[in-house]
Amino acid sequence: MNSKEQISHDDYQKTADWLKSQTKHRPKVAIICGSGLGVLADTLKCQDSFAYSDIPGFPHSTVQGHAGRLVFGELKGKTCVCMQGRFHMYEGHSLCKTTFPVRVFKLLGVETLIVTNAAGSLADGLRPGDIMIIKDHVNFPGLVGMNPLFGPNDDKFGPRFPAMSGCYDKGLRSSAMEIGKQLGVSKLMQEGVYAMVGGPNFESIAEARLLHRLGVDAVGMSTAPEVLVAIHCGLRVFGLSLITNKVLKSYEDTDSVNHEGVLEVSRLRSQTVQQLVTELVSRMETNNNNAV
Template identity: 90%
Template sequence: KTATADWLMSQTKHRPQVAIICGSGLGMLADTLKCQDSFAYADIPGFPQSTVQGHAGQLVFGELKGKTCVCMQGRFHMYEGHSLCKTTFPIRVFKLLGVETLIVTNAAGSLADGFQTGDIMIIKDHINFPGLVGLNPLCGPNDDKFGPRFPAMSGCYDKGLRCLAMEIAKELGVASVLQEGVYAMVGGPNFETIAEARLLHRLGVDAVGMSTAPEVVVATHCGLRVFGLSLITNKVVKSYEDTESVNHEGVLEIGRLRSHTVQQLPNSLSYF
């Protein structure tokens, strides 16, 4: 990680305070950065590679409303075959670069009854299903340089940033599509069966996806302030009568349709 951070610092003058991870189809979050320096993951020493459609695979540095940001256009998922250590590798690199705040975004399916496709959910908390059974990026020897052996996760989605996001959404006139809820990470890559969807619903899950939780665990471990957003790209099928089914192209399409709205919140938040 240190070698990667040193290499990046030798290649760009930007010293980011905020890092943004773009979810599936949400790579356009990087487009508004000014004075960009971009690096393909393939050219960054030690960096994993993106293999999923809708994840461009480059790191973009730039300025956003006077703050310096680094944006991952493309994240790493466990189902791609990466170890959890690899999927979260960039988080510790960001910490070494001086980042203080992490903004995570993702595409997710909704289970909550009141949610609509196209809504934006502020993540209040998560259920890390792989983590609960021991698939956790913090497994193995603890690196005390980054954080404690047994980190607390009770406040991992910063309350101040969540309240601020609500206020900003009202000012932007997008409060009607804003929700707040619990995100659950499942392993993927298959989407849920109807029985699994019903289970998640009964457990109080509002939105489900195949990423984010490991990144937030590693970020919280090393003391980053975290804000998370899910774009609701589909309703998870919970009824045997329902003939619709979800697919990745549909997920990416909702990202394109909602790009402008999704862009606004992280843009305004990174200012604080």
């Protein structure tokens, strides 16, 4: 993985221009679907879909549970684009490649980014099947210099030193909690702090204890870099974690976590996440004037 790899503004623009030439959709909302949650993209009306391998500049997704498609369409009257599967640092991608689609979305006219992920619970009050609305994150790779904004700043996208306080939009978080009440799933929902670790291994017990003491409620291997780039280029962000497993914090525990179990919980709760995100999108105020 080359942390010093640089992608020019022209590279992002070429991909955006190619997508504009292939679809008439001009999305205002982008949704990144985490492990096992890509079913949301299947509900879009008037779809245009593209395999990542066919899109100039896009990396390829290699993780089970990630379909590897970019899907454009209408969701509750809003023009959206969905990533069925994201890119991860542990796959060998540089962070600027991992976050490549976010800047392309900006150039397509996207205003709001929704990020979903599968995560392990560290908080005692979060159980598998619960939905955690992300109110903040700890970006552990970023704390040691592994940052998608590394290198010369592209002023066309945003400032050299973007502020990350309040990066998860408070209004959207409040709206999501209200929607949860109306859908009758509020008992499954709470706000919390997400931490990104590098992966691909699940956490050791000592690591889990450390994260818990630092105030982390759920942990995963994605999301923070995409959010960082989204905030840098002025997008509004909403994030949620589907809790798929309890992270072990005791040496007496004999259970273990695996990716197949993560996907199974995602499958069981995917409809609830789909309903929540769909209703949230339907309530969004967007400038849907088919920007070019």
